[in-house]
Amino acid sequence: MTTTWTEIFDLDDLVALVGLPNERVANKARPALIDVDRQWLAASPFCVLATADAEGRCDASPKGDPAGRLVHVIDDTTIALAERPGNRRVDGYRNILVNPHVGLNFLIPGRGDTLRINGRARLVSDAPFFDDMVVKGHRPLLALVVEIEEIFFHCAKAFLRSGLWRPETWAPEARVPRRAVIAKEAEKDPRSQEELESYYGETYAEGLY
Secondary structure: OHHHOOOOOOHHHHHHHHOOOOHHHHOOOEOOOOHHHHHHHHHOOEEEEEEEOOOOOEEEEEEEOOOOOOEEEEEOOEEEEEEOOOOOOOHHHHHHHHOOEEEEEEEOOOOOOEEEEEEEEEEEOOOHHHHHHOEOOEOOOEEEEEEEEEEEEEOOHHHHHHOOOOHHHOOOOOOOOOHHHHHHHOOOOOOOHHHHHHHOOHHHHHHOO
16 A cells, blocks of 8 residues: 555655745744743643653653643743653653653643744752642642743644634544543453543542642
């Protein structure tokens, strides 16, 4: 089947196909935060962290906290994100230990544009600024500290195409099973379906912090 595919193998072929960005887009990345970046980070409750291991194998991990608590701005070129209790896989953090390069995409519900930050990360197990990252009485388990190399805003076309923020398109269980069913079928969770329905039910949110 793959013999009928036309693949792109070098930059010249890629540019010939998609073209080049205009000068404004090509040069919009900045090396430090400005006021509007700080405003965006303060309003964002969710981001995706992209990492890669020493061999280049990638991972993208969601991070979420209340708006104003997701990101702690240390200075114009340094931010920190809190780590909260999770499933303990820490795939992205394992990658950072061997490859510090990260990419972050910060979202605000209802907004199609996003804020992207690329930089170098390190893991910090305690610091005075942890006191400013307390949520519901809980200090972070650790913090991801990112030294910014470039920051820029990304346009809204992907969100417009997907209709992501249009409530009339939301049907979270119409096409795929409930989370409890996925846990049983895809993850081979040994608990009964009834136990899983209870675990992923209304009380699931009680263990967030």
